[in-house]
Amino acid sequence: MNYIQQAYKGDNTWWKVWFTTLLTTGIFILNFVFYLFTTAEDLEEAYDLMKQMPTNISLIVNLLPFAVLLALLFLCVKFLHERSLLSLTTVRKKVDVKRILVSFSLIVVFTLVTFLISYSIDSSEIVFQFQPVKFLILFIISVLLFPFQIGFEEYVFRGYLMQQIGIFVKNKWMPLIITSVLFGLAHSANPEVAELGFVTMIFYIGTGLLLGIMTLMDDGLELALGFHLGNNLMAALLVTSDWSALQTDAVFRYTSEQATQTLMEILIPILVFYPVFLIILGKIYKWSNWKERLFGKVTKPLVLEEDIPLQDHTKEL
Structure with a gap:
C-alpha cells in the first residue's frame, strides 16, 4: 500500500x-483573500504594525496558532475520519525518526555552508548582531513552536490534502501539482512576496514540489518534515532582514532595506539545488521506479492493512 492509499483506511x-x-x-484562505483585495499601501502598514511588536512576541503570535490548527487536524483525522495519525504520516509501522534527522541535517549543513561562502565573498550588507540572551530566548521559542508550524503545513498539504485529492482523482501527479500550488498560495501574504513581487511564488511552489516528491518517493512525511523544520529554523536563527516574513534576533541581519533577489537567484535553488537534494536522498534510500511513484494510478486496495495500535506509536509522533 502506497502513501496516498493510506486515506482509504478512514471514512x-x-x-x-x-x-x-x-x-x-x-487561515490560509483568509490570508490569500487579504492579499488580493488589499492595496500595497495597506499591506505595508500592516507589516509595519507587526514590526512594532517585540520580535519574540511577534514570533509567538505568528507560530502559536499553528499548534491549534495541527490539533484540530489531528482530531478530525482521528475522530471524524476514524483513521490513525500513523496512516497520515507514513506507510511504515512507526514514524522513522532517523529519516527526519537525515533531511534536517542535510538542509541545515547546506544552508550554513552556502551562507558562509556568501558571507566570505561579500559581507557588506550583512551585520553580525549576536546577543546571547536574546538569541537563547529565540532559540527556545523556535525549538518549541516551529515543529507545530511546519508540522501543520506538512500534515495538511503533503498529508491530508495530497491523500484526499489522490483518492479522488485516482492518480499521483495531480495531487502533487495541486498541493504545491496551494502551498505557494498559502504564503502569498508573506512580506517577501510584497517586496519582490508575485515571482516569489515560483520559489514557494517549487519548494512544495520538492517536499511533495520526497513524500511520494519515500511513502511518508518524515523527510519533508525534517527538511521543512531545518529550513525554517535556519531562517529564524541564522539571518533575518527587515523585509523577511520572520523578524527575529538572529545571529546575522541583512541591512539592505529592500529585497534584491533576481529571478535567476530564485530559480537556482529550484533547478539546481533541489534536484541535488532528491538525488542524494534517492541514493540513501534506494528510490526506484520514479515514474510509477510520481505518475502512477491510485486504486483502492482489496485488503486494507491494519495499523499498529495508536498507543504503540504515539511517542514517535
Missing part, C-alpha cells in the same frame, strides 16, 4: 473532507 465521506479542509486551511 472519506465528502462533507467530512470539506469540513476538515475548511476548518484547518481557513
Whole structure:
C-alpha cells in the first residue's frame, strides 16, 4: 500500500473532507483573500504594525496558532475520519525518526555552508548582531513552536490534502501539482512576496514540489518534515532582514532595506539545488521506479492493512 492509499483506511465521506479542509486551511484562505483585495499601501502598514511588536512576541503570535490548527487536524483525522495519525504520516509501522534527522541535517549543513561562502565573498550588507540572551530566548521559542508550524503545513498539504485529492482523482501527479500550488498560495501574504513581487511564488511552489516528491518517493512525511523544520529554523536563527516574513534576533541581519533577489537567484535553488537534494536522498534510500511513484494510478486496495495500535506509536509522533 502506497502513501496516498493510506486515506482509504478512514471514512472519506465528502462533507467530512470539506469540513476538515475548511476548518484547518481557513487561515490560509483568509490570508490569500487579504492579499488580493488589499492595496500595497495597506499591506505595508500592516507589516509595519507587526514590526512594532517585540520580535519574540511577534514570533509567538505568528507560530502559536499553528499548534491549534495541527490539533484540530489531528482530531478530525482521528475522530471524524476514524483513521490513525500513523496512516497520515507514513506507510511504515512507526514514524522513522532517523529519516527526519537525515533531511534536517542535510538542509541545515547546506544552508550554513552556502551562507558562509556568501558571507566570505561579500559581507557588506550583512551585520553580525549576536546577543546571547536574546538569541537563547529565540532559540527556545523556535525549538518549541516551529515543529507545530511546519508540522501543520506538512500534515495538511503533503498529508491530508495530497491523500484526499489522490483518492479522488485516482492518480499521483495531480495531487502533487495541486498541493504545491496551494502551498505557494498559502504564503502569498508573506512580506517577501510584497517586496519582490508575485515571482516569489515560483520559489514557494517549487519548494512544495520538492517536499511533495520526497513524500511520494519515500511513502511518508518524515523527510519533508525534517527538511521543512531545518529550513525554517535556519531562517529564524541564522539571518533575518527587515523585509523577511520572520523578524527575529538572529545571529546575522541583512541591512539592505529592500529585497534584491533576481529571478535567476530564485530559480537556482529550484533547478539546481533541489534536484541535488532528491538525488542524494534517492541514493540513501534506494528510490526506484520514479515514474510509477510520481505518475502512477491510485486504486483502492482489496485488503486494507491494519495499523499498529495508536498507543504503540504515539511517542514517535
